[in-house]
Amino acid sequence: MPCNKFGWHGKFKECGYRVTVGRKEILDVLTKTTGHLSAEEIYLKVHEKYQSIGLTTVYRTLDVLASIGLLQKFDFGDGRARYEIIDATNEKGHHHHLVCTECKRIIDYKDFIDEEVELLRKTEKALSEKYKFEIKNHLIQFYGLCSECQEHR
């Protein structure tokens, strides 16, 4: 249910947040992009269509979106946070990442997600019971060298 074009509006109000032009445009950029954008990159894209947006508002909106579970914040090791919408209805859907520690390239993958999903379900259940921990989300990243960076060795 989270974040399709018809859902976020309602979810926003539920949580007591106002729907503003800036927030709409930020969500629009996030849902349309295929990359892993930083706050500044999001700001620049929004700014193309809506010049009065401020970088501060971008940061604040990203916080809001993450706090209500519509957005996931990543640290890929390049010194700035990067963001990706959480949307099961998105063509990308939930996926995990391969992170090249050399060139910082990010590879999305969801090929093996079936088995992984099954295991994740089990693991999450076991963990939440043992540690009385309420799991809301997870992060799985594999670090190493992409094919190109293996060659330059």
Next chain:
Amino acid sequence: MPCNKFGWHGKFKECGYRVTVGRKEILDVLTKTTGHLSAEEIYLKVHEKYQSIGLTTVYRTLDVLASIGLLQKFDFGDGRARYEIIDATNEKGHHHHLVCTECKRIIDYKDFIDEEVELLRKTEKALSEKYKFEIKNHLIQFYGLCSECQEHR
């Protein structure tokens, strides 16, 4: 083989790094601690025994250790990097994390269900073949609310 008390010395030299007092003390702190220390926390602990250490050197040493695979750098969302030695011979050994998004508490777990280890192996193999990606390490974190933070709701 990475990082037992007898191994890191050799690995250091192999990689062309000099063995210095500061580096020894930093490694000592890292191998003895049970927590997830930040650069400043490491600096303070080392400083107790070796006053002439500088924070800059701590940062530089942490980079070196991470680059040769003796140390893993984490982002738990509290605005600073945190570090943990990678050491199979350590009493803690390889483990994953539960991260409370409310109080920032970190729970280590290594009581993997059997399938978890096996699936990881399979996944890593499949991914490295399909994407020609050489996997060196992985990061698995579950985000949510710890038992205490569930109550304060």
Next chain:
DNA sequence: TTTGCTAATGAAAACCATTTCCATTTATAA
């Protein structure tokens, strides 16, 4: 042991992503 080369170091300054401050604007319910 001594020497020479170069990596390593510490302190201060710079960097820069993110946050805070605050005066102004705007969404929204009445």
Next chain:
DNA sequence: TTATAAATGGAAATGGTTTTCATTAGCAAA
């Protein structure tokens, strides 16, 4: 339309991390 509090933008502050540079120290060779 109005009142009220949330949201906003720009400037300044913050603070973790990196860079700079003059000095120190590890270590291979003699």
